[in-house]
Amino acid sequence: MTTHPQVPAVMPRVQYLADGGTAAFAFPFPIFAQADLRVFLNAAPQDGGFTVSGAGQTEGGSVTFASPPAAGTVVTLERRLSVERLSDFGESGPLSARALNEQLDRMTAMVQEARAEQERVVRAPATDLAATLELPSRAARAGKVLGFDEVGAPVALPPGSGADPAFTAQGAGAVGRGMAAKLRDLASAKDFGAVGDGIADDTDAIRAALAAHRAVFLPAGTYRTTGTITLGHGQTLYGVGEGSVIQARATAFDPVNLPSYPSGFNAVELVDGYATLRDLRIVGGAAGVKLYGRDGPCVKNVLENLSLWDNVIGLVLDGYQDPDRPCYWNHITRVLVARPQLHGVLLTVEGAGDTPNANKFVDVRVYSLAAPLSGCGFFLSAGRFNNSFTDCEANLHPNGEACFRLGAATDQTLVVNFYAESLGALPGIRIDNGSQGTSIVNLFSATGGQPIWDTTGARKYTAVNAGFPLRNLLKETLVTDLRVEGFSLDTEYVEPAAGGVVTPDLTSTTYFVSAFGGAVEFRLPQASTANGRVVTVKKTDGSANPVRVTEGGGPGPDGRTLLLASRFDGATLVSNGAGWWVTAHNMPPVNAEFWETAGLFTPDCAKALYLVSASAGAVEVRLPAPSDPQAVGRTVTIKKADLSDTAVTVTQAGGGTGPEGRAWVLSSRYDYLTVFSNGAAWLVLGGRTQPLAVRFREAAGLFQPDLGAELYLVSAFAGPVEVRLPAPADGNVGRRVSIKKTDASANAVTVTSGDGSTGPDGATLALSAKNAAVTAISNGAAWHVVARV
Structure with missing residues (x-):
């Protein structure tokens, strides 16, 4: 059973950056007594004001200050044993295992301390040839600078006397240069005081380097910043990749645990054009990177080989305040946005500027990695005219809104080979009301929501191999030679409850219209707005209510209203931009x-x-x-x-x-x-329309025949009768009529015409005797007697 602390392979030194609130600081290495631990605040050793716990414990312990060190103070905890041996083992006496273990433990701890010291001193490489590294004497080196002779031995040199070694590049035509000039070709942030240890604040050093040079290199290291790093026109900030970290927050990067998003400032901003940001990891920030035209047009900037971690929004492109300083033509490639809080990529316009246009995104990926993102992978709140996204991806937390969202102020967006994934019911691509002209090619959506969610159903986008069940939605496509094995048309059924006006948006090619509830006017859009569109309209119900096809602001198909009266009546119409034309119809008769x-x-x-x-x-x-x-x-x-x-x-x-x-x-x-x-x-x-052979009349008074018969037998037995023919021109041209008196009374049958003042041959005509008769014909101007009995 172990009764003494073991000495694991742990560096006997640890450092912290105080935050002003934390009082306890752990040390992960064992100490044998409290006096073995040295405590420093910045470079000052501390003799009191704290307590130490954990002495004699293998896993170490902690130091607790009576008052938390001030924020920004470097706290150093170091084990330092006295190099001495005060115990002894007696000759031929009993050998205590505990005493032996204690001595071996202390010796191991001393060796660890010596090794830790060795790693912090200047020394020759293990592969170097043997040479003395002994310094010149104190008198010889006083007031001198350290140099090395031709065999690499230390020498003392007068200040400023060192020669500038020559440098010549390999290859024909190379010229010699001084090493100092050669080194000035590359400006490093460390040349301006940056430390890159994740503890010191390197903000001012990086800013100073960018103020002095157009291109600044960040060597491998973690550069903690407390304010925005700004790139102006034509500047470049670059590193070695994932080894060069801009840490825009106090807490270090943790690839395992979820972040707390403490930053209140943008980590990096590109405020003009032609700048480059590449080969870096950026941790934290309200935005990891923001592009906007603060100082000039934000155009032709390049972002590549970046990973943006734990930002509120990973990447922001903003049209900002001035349309003359737009956010155009920027190129973003090979960028990872990991664990954003709100959005991965945001295109927006915060003021009176233009929307971000014609920006190219290639191989940009947004990953939640279990972080509870609340917005979108890609959110184009505002962006017009040829923003393109090629081989991009969004893999989001179920709390998100959409893997890719097109806001109301977007059009002419191109999305190619997009990959969407989420365990939640997020749409792969969401299209808001107002967005139009989007082209989506090769969409793979592995989410619980719709691959393409058109929130209005207006279908103001084009899709190829994208969406479900409609994978292809093509618009204004000219095909010169087409062979189709399977062909289907989009149909729509229209049945107004009470008839009335129907105004189709022509998103379908065939409309089945029922007028069962009442007569329907199917009003096409004006031909000038629908050039090349073909539409078929067919009446489906058996009611007597017609379907009339008209044109809004125009005369209608073939210059008139098209009437679909019967069930199954239908017509195919096409617009040439000047008018709607009937190219085919089927209008069979219906029941009488x-x-x-x-x-x-x-x-x-x-x-x-x-x-x-x-x-x-x-x-x-x-x-x-x-x-x-x-x-x-x-x-x-x-x-x-x-x-x-x-x-x-x-x-x-x-x-x-x-x-x-x-x-x-x-x-x-x-x-x-x-x-x-x-x-x-x-x-x-x-x-x-042949008239009846005979019609009989026997009532006295006025008789006005309708000329529906050829012969009128009139009896005047009850009293005189006036047979008043219609006016000769009143639709009676060519009409022939005969009137015959049938009774033997003395009452006459008088034949007149028009208003009764005239008659056949221009005068009234009396039939007094039984069987007296007259036949007259109209030439349109007068009735003429053609026969009389």
């Missing part, structure tokens, strides 16, 4: 509409056949004017369906006339008339 109400009937021409009954009284079928949009190009048939003697008269809007300049009378059952509108007139295509 039946009408049986007396009086005026105005058909809408939505049916090809109208069956009209006059059993309840005379019916006037008044067609719309031939130029009416619902009439142009339509063929309509009107047919009398009942057995009554009451006529169905076919006229048209705009006067007492009808097709081909006359009113058409359908007197008998099955009489019909088929007409067609060419936009200027209704033309008769066919029909059957």
Whole structure:
């Protein structure tokens, strides 16, 4: 059982940078007694004001100050044993294992201390040839500088007497230069006092180096900063890669434990153009790196081979205050943003400047690494015109918003080969309302959310091999030779609850429209805004409500309103920028509409056949004017369906006339008339309108025949009868009619026309005797007697 402290392989010296609040400081090496530990504050040894615990413990102990050392104080804890041996083992006496172990432990500890001292002294390499390194005597070296002779031995030289060794580069044409001039080619931050130990504040040293030189090198080390490092026009700050660390916070970088994000300033800022930041690790900062046009246009800057850790926002590109100092044409490549608190990469505009434009991001990766990021991997809050992201990646904590988010003030963004991953329901790419013109090519999304979430459904983006289930969404694509094995069209079903106006956005190519709830106006956008677009519209319901296709701000397809009257009527339309044109249609006739109400009937021409009954009284079928949009190009048939003697008269809007300049009378059952509108007139295509053979009248007084019969047998037995023919020009051109008195009374049957003041051959005509008769015909100007009995 071990009863003494063991001496592990631990350096017997440790240092801390006090924060002003911590009073206890641990030492990880064993001490045998409290007096073995030396305590320093900065370079001053401390004799009191603290207590030491852990003496005799293998794992070490701690020093606790009565008052915490001031912030920024370097605390050094060092084991220092007296090199002495006071114990002795008796000759042939008992050998105590405890005493032996104690002596061996102390000897091991002394060797560790000697080794630690040796590592902090100037010494020759182990591979160097043997040479004396003894200094010249005190008198010889007083007031001199240390130099070395031709064999490397120390010599004392007068100050300033050292020769500047010559340097000549290898290769033909090289010229010799002094070593001092050669060394001035490279400016290091350490030349200006930077320490790079992660404890000292190197802010002023790095700033001083950048103030004196256009390019500054950060050798391997950790450079703690307490303020922003700024690169102006054409400056370069570079290191050796991950070994050169800018630590923009007091706490050291911890690759295992999550950060606390204590920094309140940006670690590095590029405030002008043509600067380069490369081969560095940057830890902490409100922003790890920020680019903006504070001093001039922030253009053509280069960021490469950087890792940005534990920043609130890893990388910020800001349009800032002045449109004349934009954030354009910057190139960012091979950048890792790890464990950001809010966003990995942010493009924004904080003031009145322009949005960041035409910036190139290549191989930029944002990783949460279990840190609870609350924003986005890439967030383009504002960015227009050709910002491109190629081979980039975001692997985020489930608390995030989106792996890649396009804000409202973004357009013409190019995303190629993007990789999105999260265990949460984050979208791979989120597109906000207002964003447009984005092109997404080859998206791999391994998240719990949608690969592409278009928050408005407006589809103002183009996608190739991206998204699900719609992996390809192409816009304004010209294909000169296309072979398609599988082809599908985007369709949309439209059914307004009460009919009305539908204004399609043409995101679909085929619209199935139901007018079941009421008549629908399908209003296309103006042709000038839809050049090259092809759309098919088809009526799907069997109701009598029509679907009329119109154009907002224009005349409509083929210069008119297109009427889809029947179920399955459809048309394909294309815009050439000047107008909408019908390239194909299918408008078969539908079931006939039946009408049986007396009086005026105005058909809408939505049916090809109208069956009209006059059993309840005379019916006037008044067609719309031939130029009416619902009439142009339509063929309509009107047919009398009942057995009554009451006529169905076919006229048209705009006067007492009808097709081909006359009113058409359908007197008998099955009489019909088929007409067609060419936009200027209704033309008769066919029909059957023969009058009845005879009609009988026996009431006294005025009788106005409708000319639905060819022969009128009139009895005046009850009293005189006036048979008043219609005016000869009132749609009666060519009409022929006969009137015959059938009774033997002395009451006359008088034949007149128009208002009753005239009659056939220009005078009233009396039929006094039984069987007296007259036949007259109209030439449009007058009734003429062609026969008399």
